Amino acid sequence: LAAMNPDICRERENATFNTETLTNMLDGSAEKTRRRREIESLVINDPDFQHDDPNFMSRSERYDAAVKKSSQMIMKLRDYGISDPEEIYFYKRCVHRGFSEPLDLHLGMFLTTLLNQASPTQLDTFFTPAWNLEIVGTYAQTELGHGTHIRKLETTATYDPSTQEFVLNCPTVSSIKWWPGGLGKTSNHAIVLAQLYTLGKCHGLHAFIVPIRCMKTHQPLPGVTVGDIGPKFGFEEVDNGYLKLENVRIPRENMLMKYAQVEPDGSYLKPPSDKLTYGTMVFIRAMIVGESARALSKSCTIAIRYSAVRHQSELRPGEPEPQILDYQAQQYKLFPLLAAAYAFTFVGQYMSDTYHRITGHINQGDFSQLPELHALAAGLKAFTTWTANAGIEVCRMACGGHGYLCCSGLPDIYVTFTPTCTYEGENTVMMLQTARFLVKCYRQAREGQQLSGTVSYLNEQQRLQPQPVSSRPTVVNINDLASLVEAYKLRAAKLVEVAAKSLQGELQRSISQEDAWNNSSIELVRASDAHCHYVVVELFAAKLSEISDTAVHSVLNTLALLYALHGITLNSGDFLQAGLLSVPQLSQITQRIKALLVEIRPNAVALVDSFDYNDEMLNSVLGRYDGNVYESMFEWAKRSPLNRTEVHESYYKYMKPLRSKL
Ligand SMILES: CCCCCCCCCCCCCCCCCCC/C=C/C(=O)SCCNC(=O)CCNC(=O)[C@H](O)C(C)(C)COP(=O)(O)OP(=O)(O)OC[C@H]1O[C@@H](n2cnc3c(N)ncnc32)[C@H](O)[C@@H]1OP(=O)(O)O
Numbered sequence: 125l126a127a128m129n130p131d132i133c134r135e136r137e138n139a140t141f142n143t144e145t146l147t148n149m150l151d152g153s154a155e156k157t158r159r160r161r162e163i164e165s166l167v168i169n170d171p172d173f174q175h176d177d178p179n180f181m182s183r184s185e186r187y188d189a190a191v192k193k194s195s196q197m198i199m200k201l202r203d204y205g206i207s208d209p210e211e212i213y214f215y216k217r218c219v220h221r222g223f224s225e226p227l228d229l230h231l232g233m234f235l236t237t238l239l240n241q242a243s244p245t246q247l248d249t250f251f252t253p254a255w256n257l258e259i260v261g262t263y264a265q266t267e268l269g270h271g272t273h274i275r276k277l278e279t280t281a282t283y284d285p286s287t288q289e290f291v292l293n294c295p296t297v298s299s300i301k302w303w304p305g306g307l308g309k310t311s312n313h314a315i316v317l318a319q320l321y322t323l324g325k326c327h328g329l330h331a332f333i334v335p336i337r338c339m340k341t342h343q344p345l346p347g348v349t350v351g352d353i354g355p356k357f358g359f360e361e362v363d364n365g366y367l368k369l370e371n372v373r374i375p376r377e378n379m380l381m382k383y384a385q386v387e388p389d390g391s392y393l394k395p396p397s398d399k400l401t402y403g404t405m406v407f408i409r410a411m412i413v414g415e416s417a418r419a420l421s422k423s424c425t426i427a428i429r430y431s432a433v434r435h436q437s438e439l440r441p442g443e444p445e446p447q448i449l450d451y452q453a454q455q456y457k458l459f460p461l462l463a464a465a466y467a468f469t470f471v472g473q474y475m476s477d478t479y480h481r482i483t484g485h486i487n488q489g490d491f492s493q494l495p496e497l498h499a500l501a502a503g504l505k506a507f508t509t510w511t512a513n514a515g516i517e518v519c520r521m522a523c524g525g526h527g528y529l530c531c532s533g534l535p536d537i538y539v540t541f542t543p544t545c546t547y548e549g550e551n552t553v554m555m556l557q558t559a560r561f562l563v564k565c566y567r568q569a570r571e572g573q574q575l576s577g578t579v580s581y582l583n584e585q586q587r588l589q590p591q592p593v594s595s596r597p598t599v600v601n602i603n604d605l606a607s608l609v610e611a612y613k614l615r616a617a618k619l620v621e622v623a624a625k626s627l628q629g630e631l632q633r634s635i636s637q638e639d640a641w642n643n644s645s646i647e648l649v650r651a652s653d654a655h656c657h658y659v660v661v662e663l664f665a666a667k668l669s670e671i672s673d674t675a676v677h678s679v680l681n682t683l684a685l686l687y688a689l690h691g692i693t694l695n696s697g698d699f700l701q702a703g704l705l706s707v708p709q710l711s712q713i714t715q716r717i718k719a720l721l722v723e724i725r726p727n728a729v730a731l732v733d734s735f736d737y738n739d740e741m742l743n744s745v746l747g748r749y750d751g752n753v754y755e756s757m758f759e760w761a762k763r764s765p766l767n768r769t770e771v772h773e774s775y776y777k778y779m780k781p782l783r784s785k786l
């Protein structure tokens with residue numbers, strides 16, 4: 125065993141808190157940490173899951189290896205009796221080393237849609253075969269022509285009462301289903317979102333279970349044209365696919381009928397809310413918030429550990445080259461991202477709890493909190509993925525040239541994560557959905573309704589209203605987290621008001637509602653962004669009150685302050701304009717941030733260690749726990765396919781003949 129790099133050893137010795145305590149807190153309890161590690165070690169020690177480096181494989185090989193692993197994974201989950209969704213997720217992430225995989229849509233969207241939208245009889249018919257992987261499904265909603273505006277999807281499902289079947293058609297090129305993961309080669313069924321026609325009337329989008337491949341031969345069924353959409357920016361293990369349906373008949377029982385129903389004679393029974401069809405998207409959006417935390421915390425782990433062992437340049441003439449983590453500029457790049465990774469971890473936990481709490485109510489027939497759940501999931505998905513996406517790239521560049529190597533792990537994290545800004549609702553569109561909710565709440569509050577939940581601060585707008593900015597006292601105490609939360613809250617209230625007033629102003633110029641909305645989009649997106657930022661800061665602060673260990677509390681308090689103050693500097697115009705901050709305070713904040721960087725510095729490595737990514741999961745030579753970066757980078761390079769022979773065949777084919785001609 126190679127010795128641990130001395131720099132990284134020293135970092136760990138200097139930490140002021142116990143990393144295990146913090147890891148337990150992040151997992152939820154010591155028992156949860158123990159169980160997660162147990163599950164991870166089942167995978168890591170399993171010879172079937174030894175990891176071949178995907179960087180040295182073709183796309184087809186990568187898909188093949190992923191399907192092999194997924195199939196083995198399903199058998200082993202059953203053998204080990206792992207059936208809790210969270211535990212399946214740990215196991216799955218470890219098997220695929222964080223890459224997306226061909227069964228993601230089956231596990232994440234097909235099964236979830238069945239659970240949430242199938243009637244009890246349909247669950248009996250479809251769930252067990254799907255759980256046992258006889259039925260392998262995907263979620264086919266997006267078409268070539270439309271991903272965002274799903275009311276305009278063109279695929280049709282027309283009920284034929286004479287046979288009690290639906291007839292599915294993709295009547296135009298733009299109606300071909302495009303993108304669904306696992307559709308290209310893996311799935312034999314798809315949940316297809318289509319416009320329902322019955323008795324000559326269109327009732328909008330509904331979900332249908334459509335067999336697409338023969339259960340015996342896996343050949344496409346009659347009327348089904350299906351395949352892979354080709355190479356992408358990443359997602360190489362995933363066979364995102366296309367699907368064209370031509371007069372494909374399915375039994376009436378294949379329309380998901382927990383809420384909306386079509387009777388045998390073709391009569392239609394409305395659902396209690398037509399947005400229930402969109403429920404699976406809300407689930408995945410809520411999940412993506414936690415994914416933002418994971419992608420960012422992995423990237424920070426790599427960049428911070430590497431920065432602790434990398435020495436470069438001179439701080440003081442004649443002295444040894446410092447660790448690059450000692451440069452203030454490097455700390456300023458990485459520590460706010462580290463703080464964001466912690467913030468998003470807590471927000472991810474909150475989003476998951478909130479999703480389960482409100483879906484519990486929905487299952488009891490109470491739909492009252494659905495709008496807030498949708499607005500929160502949409503906004504926080506967009507807010508956290510945008511920050512994490514940009515942050516991964518900052519981490520990569522903070523590793524200098526070596527960050528550009530695939531073995532740093534950062535390019536894979538980026539290409540796997542970046543589509544979260546687009547899928548499950550393009551981020552700007554999601555922010556506009558949140559804004560729609562905020563503006564509605566703002567108007568309700570102005571009419572005197574009492575709001576609850578994350579928007580309750582809008583109740584206070586009357587109090588804020590009449591004061592001119594110049595006469596308002598500056599409210600921020602930059603050393604007090606509660607005061608910073610208040611400032612974020614007031615900024616959000618102000619920006620929601622600005623957006624609502626912009627809409628009002630546009631309407632007074634006698635523009636239509638829709639044009640007024642479009643002409644206010646910039647203000648609307650900013651209002652949502654401010655609302656989400658407030659929610660994140662508020663949740664981070666609230667988490668601190670749950671921490672009893674004083675050393676952990678202290679270090680997280682420092683991170684929370686950094687997160688809040690750094691966010692103010694990035695959006696200082698808003699805080700100044702709203703009169704929440706004075707210009708002198710802005711330079712005090714810069715000084716305070718510098719002091720916080722110094723406070724965090726001795727704990728930086730311990731803070732990333734606490735995320736507890738083992739080396740197999742991190743898959744990065746730069747982020748190795750032992751810090752032995754250069755040795756393993758050299759070993760990795762030697763394995764490059766170009767190095768299989770000393771002289772590459774191209775030399776004999778092209779260079780040598782060329783030389784003889786010159
Ligand atoms: C035990 C079982 C499980 C076991 C196994 C577990 C193991 C765990 C392993 C899990 C592995 C997981 C891996 C997961 C990986 C996932 C990969 C994902 C890959 C990507 C997939 C996709 O992208 S799928 C396609 C996603 N598409 C979209 O998101 C489309 C975006 N567009 C829309 O959502 C909408 O069209 C819209 C939001 C743009 C709406 O537009 P618009 O307002 O014009 O139209 P509407 O008339 O429809 O809306 C009016 C009204 O409704 C409100 N509303 C809109 N959406 C919703 C909603 N979703 N919920 C509630 N309400 C909604 C809207 O705000 C309006 O309200 P008003 O009151 O009128 O204001």
Ligand SMILES: Cc1cc2nc3c(=O)[nH]c(=O)nc-3n(C[C@H](O)[C@H](O)[C@H](O)COP(=O)(O)OP(=O)(O)OC[C@H]3O[C@@H](n4cnc5c(N)ncnc54)[C@H](O)[C@@H]3O)c2cc1C
Nearest residue numbers: 264265266270271272303304305543546547548549550552
């Ligand atoms: C890797 C990956 C996997 C996917 N997997 C699946 C899957 O399994 N199943 C599935 O059904 N789909 C899947 N999708 C499709 C995905 O859900 C859509 O791409 C996504 O919803 C965005 O829709 P779009 O592509 O139509 O973008 P567009 O809506 O065309 O967006 C293009 C631009 O237009 C802007 N825009 C659009 N509408 C508005 C508006 N109303 N106001 C302001 N700006 C607007 C957007 O902000 C964006 O800048 C996947 C996509 C990717 C990249």
